[in-house]
Amino acid sequence: MGDWIDIAASGECPPGTVLERVVDDRIVALANVDGRWHAIDGLCPHQGGPLGQGSLCGGIVTCPWHGWQFDVASGRHRLSATVRQTVHEVREEEGRVLVRLMPPHGDHAA
Ligand code: FES
Structure with a gap:
């Protein structure tokens, strides 16, 4: 299990928006x-x-390139049961957003 990593100020990602960050060579x-x-x-x-x-x-x-859609809570593709993004742990603390990276596909036991 990795450490909690500070990736953004809360205000950088207002309600209704999504933000891209590179965290430990992974894109979140x-x-x-x-x-x-x-x-x-x-x-x-x-x-x-x-x-x-x-x-x-x-x-x-919704992906900006060709419109694939994912549930951000589960990581699941909206139409395909077999396509799923890894879901990371995330929390807010004193105005900062921290994530803890999970192994690919949410395999917490790995
Ligand atoms: S690259 Fe995301 S929908 Fe094609």
Whole structure:
């Protein structure tokens, strides 16, 4: 299990937006869904598009390249049960957002 890593000020990612960060050589898409934080792997599994530069509607982020959509809470693709992004732990503390990176595909036991 990794350490908590400070990736942003809370104000950098207002409610209804998503933000891209590179954390320990991994790309993370940080989403603020009405004040609830979520973080998933930000590299789109389709062709590598930047999910953290996509648009957020409700709890769904849309890849800016070809429109694949993912639930930011579960990491699941909206249409395919087999396509899933790794979900990272995230918390807010004193105006900062911290993440703890999970192994690929959320395999917490790894
Ligand atoms: S790269 Fe994300 S939908 Fe194609």
